[in-house]
Amino acid sequence: MVDSISQIASALESAKAITLEAAAVASSKLGESSYTHYSKNLSTQQLRNLLNSRNSREVKDAMKRILSILASNDTSIDIEEFFSDVVKNISSDDIKVKRMVYLYLLRYAEKDQNLALLSVNAIQKTLGDSNPDVRAFSLKALSDIKIPSLTPIVLLSVRKLIVDPSPVVRSEVLYTLMKLYRWKRNELEEDIIDLYTGLLCDSDPKVISSVLVVFKECFPDRLELLHGHYRYFCQILKKLDSWAQSYLIETLIRYCKRYIIKPMVVDISSSDRSSNCVPLPDKYNQIMFPVYELRMDKDLELFISSLKILRFSTNPVVIISCCNAFFQLTTPNDFRNSGFPDVLTNIAIASSNVGVKSLLLQSILLYSKLDSTLFQQFNREFLPFPSDDTTIVCLKLEILATLINDTNVEFILRELKKIVKHQKNEKIIIVASQTMASCGKLSVTLESHIMKWFIKVIETEKSGLTNNILDCFVNIIRELVSANPRRHLKFILKLADLLTTNHVRADNARAGIIWLFGEIAGIEFKVCPDIVRILINGFVDEGPESRRQLILLSAKLVSYEYDISNENSNGSYNVEDSRVMKMFQYLAYLGQFDDNYGVRDMVRYLTSLFDSGKYEIAALLLQAPKPNIWDKPILDGDSDFVEDTEDIDHDLITYHSYIPWDVSDDVIDSKTLDMREPLPLKDYNKFKKSFSSENYVDTSNSFVRDNASEEIPTDTTSTHSPSVTRNSFTSSTGKKYKLQSLDEFFSDVPAMRSTKKYNSLPKKKKIVTVVESSSEGETDSSEDDETSEDESETSSSGLESSED
Known part of the structure; x- marks a missing residue:
């Protein structure tokens, strides 16, 4: 009886295991991991068995478990001991497994360099994979393994992939150059610059976006590298990604300040415009002409005009960069008429992100302090809302103060x-x-x-x-x-x-x-002694600042009374009869024993003046005029905007600081030499090997040579090879393709030919691709034969190969 029960229990356990396995497989079919629910309970040996499995699904689940442990810093399982089991899966056909192995390898490659080097060969093989994402990720993995002996291999891989037809791979090449520059700058700087200079001529905007990122990180001061690419970069500015646009604008601002002659401001209110023409002032808001226009170099005008399309950008950083460009390179009128103040205001008000909103409002505050007319018409937009953050409300109110x-x-x-x-x-x-x-x-x-x-x-x-x-x-x-x-x-x-x-x-x-x-004692002296008389009774109850100011007020009254007595009695001042002096002496006596050292110091300082009879010196010190708080200096482009901008980020002030024009004499003298003559672009699309209509045939029945991008006309009077007809073409690998009708395609299917149903089918023409041999000889004779009921030859494939 017990044996029967144990057998039944064993059968139920087996059925449960089978059911769980079936459910796991079913869930993996739906896109979920087959070990999602119980992978956390896997033992070390079970995890190793999964890593060594021939089933890619089990390897993938094991790698997911490894990476989850890696991400959570779980110390229950030492995943370093699986290094060899993980790395050997780098040759897996599953791209997801490869990616996870690469991530694991990057973490532990430096700890076991000898074992990590064994995987380099497999990574190098994937550099020639047909999938560009695989090639790019392989290069990334190879460059991230920071083993000194791998540097020559990485550099060799870069030289190989620098002409890759995929822009994704060439972008990754640029980031690899950036890593090499940071890692081995002293050893490889010349090689890196040579390779980078070649990529500057790329015609793909995606690659140029990466070029600009690398330029900002590695070569921010090598502006001379941009000479032959300046005009092309201005033309493709709108095609770059948002962050690359911001980087390019910042870079070209500095380039214009160094290599383009300063624009001229022309007074258009006078008839003689040639005489009233001055260079653009270094101070932003100090143009002397009431009505003027700006004349600039054609290259600078190209850059400014390319910025106008970016008004429709949704990235706030791009808008701020464009505003900075107009602020640095143009006049207030040009900045106002560009429309960017409107865009900046609209984005700042509409943004729901507090950080972005704060950044935009701070920029508006800086510009409005320089020229309030830029945002004068938007004063109602800066009224705070009840839902606004405290920082946002304060910034809006500060902007309103300038408007x-x-x-x-x-x-x-x-x-x-x-x-x-x-x-x-x-x-x-x-x-x-x-x-x-x-x-x-x-x-x-x-x-x-x-x-x-x-x-x-x-x-x-x-x-x-x-x-x-x-x-x-x-x-x-x-x-x-x-x-x-x-x-x-x-x-x-x-x-x-x-x-x-x-x-x-x-x-x-x-x-x-x-x-x-x-301060008003010199204007209305009669009022002030009564204030001291009233407040002296509660001196001990006042705060430390009030006590100090009360002693100072009594001393000022003594100095004013001394001046008044000198004017009335010709230089005699009777200290004994002065009630003001007695009030000061009483307050000074109390202040000697004050618990606040500031009050005690004030008493010692003042009593030393009066006890020594130096009333003239006391009058000069105590009656010195104070500056008017409204007499603030006029802001200009050379200043750091304002001194009282503690609510504005210091980095933002530095970013918007005015850059002076610094064009060398060599650039001014070499007007005949066009240093910005465009260099020839490199189009890597001609290296594409994929079989598609884009590479081989177009909609106008023209044929394109692979690797040459030359159109071959299909006119019947052309003198091309007889094999190049309307129904045939040749690929880059040498295979010849021809077009076949539906009847020709099914001509070798005996089951269809032997039925009456097939004979009754209408003879419709359908175009089917058929592969021929690479030779230029005769085509198969079956190409011109009509399908008939009496054909006896059969074939297992619908694709026919021509015989040499």
Whole structure:
């Protein structure tokens, strides 16, 4: 009974195993791995058996398991011990297996170089594979195996495949040259440059894209290599891939700056244009003519015109590169009329990627700081949305600050007030407030309006304002007042009320207001002593910055009082009777014992001046005029755009920095020598060996010679060989092909000939290809015979070979 049960259990286990195997095979037929569900439980020996299997499906599953372990850093199985079992599968016919073996080989080749070298021969054989993807991947695998002894083999393979008819392979050749240049630059630099120079003449845009990548990585300063290819590169710019377009634009900008004469700016508002003609200024926005046009070299014009089609590119990097080209090589009018500011704005607003959007907005901010008219018409587009990221909102607000003018200031100011009132993000409120301050420099009326509005917000919403926001508001008011204190005395007095009523509690904000009273002491001295008198009682409760500024304010009042007394009493100043001096001495006494070293240092510095009687020196130090915050330097092309662009990436500023023209005298003097004369292109399509209608016959019944690309007319009056007829042609391998009718094709099928049904079929003509021998002799006599019912000869194939 027990034996019967064990036999039944064994049979069930066998059936389960068979069922699992069948399910695995079925799943592999549907495109899934046959060992997906239980490959993780394979033992080391089972995995080795799969690698040594003759079934390519099992080898593929084993390699997938190996690579999954490799990718996950699983230490449960040491996959290095399978090196020999894996590498021997490099000769597999399955291209997927080959790729996986290559990936494994690249990881462990350096650890076992002797065993890895055994696979080199198999890799070299695949360099001649009919599949160009296999050839390209084989060269990649060969070049990635960093074994010093393989360098000559890799270089030999490159020389062999550099004329490969497939652009995919030639592109891989370029990347291999880049690896050799990085690895063996000192030894192989001359050979690499020779091979690279030959690939510069390639006619395929896909290969040129790779050429530009290698040029950027290996030869960025060898601009002289581009002389004979400049015009062709400009012509095929639109055919390159997006990243290659960006690389080419950056490279040609530097090339134009070095080898093309600077354009001329012509004043078209005057009648004598020849006299009013100057070279393009090195500073972008400092052209002296109100109306002008740009005259440039024909090669520079070719480059500029080739950029215009790229306005329709969907790659933001290409758009930024084109904008940089117009910024570097043309005038503001040309840049504005090119349409790229519109495209840059549209892509920046429409992009959903925060990183890309930030990059584009930063570029717009840099350009708008140089010339706000480029984006003046898009001021509404830069209003922030509730869904925008904080960084994006801040960049939009900074752009708006550069676009403010008399026509849009009311609209922008109204929108900024809504943001400050209803926004919850502290950083956005601060940036929006600073943008409002930019509106104040347009007119005195706006200055007063903005200060009044900020003071009202401080009074009504003091509990809802954080210290940083309050500090920002006070600083804005202080900056607007300091531009012309005498004009805004009433707002200064209002700030005094904010101090005394404790509406402003933040230490930095209170310190800023106290400092402001020190600046207006020379204008309205009578107000300031009362501020010190009121605040001196709560000195110990003030913050460290406020205490320091209060001591400084009292010292300034002493210096101003000294000047006033000298004017009234001819040089006598009574220190003992001065209440201002007594307030300073009291504050200095308290400051000597302050726990903040900045306050103590301030006290020692000021008391040393007054105790020694050096009031004149104190007046010079304390009453020194402060620069106006609105008197900022005009930006130009030579500057690093702005100094206060901490929100803009430094690399982006470097990328957009203006490159000066540096054309040598030799280039200027050699006007008769055309250094950019195009070199002959290399068309590798003539080396194609594939059998197709494109290589052998065209739609106009013309025949093309393989390897020569010459059309052979099919006119009946031609004097070609008799074998070249309308129904025959010869391949590059020497085989002759002819066209055969349907009846001729089935003439050797006895089963069909012996039936009445076949005899009743209509005699329709159908073109069938038949292979003949490579000789030029007579064709088989059956070619001209009609199919009949009495034929007795049979053949197992429908393809007939001509007899020599």
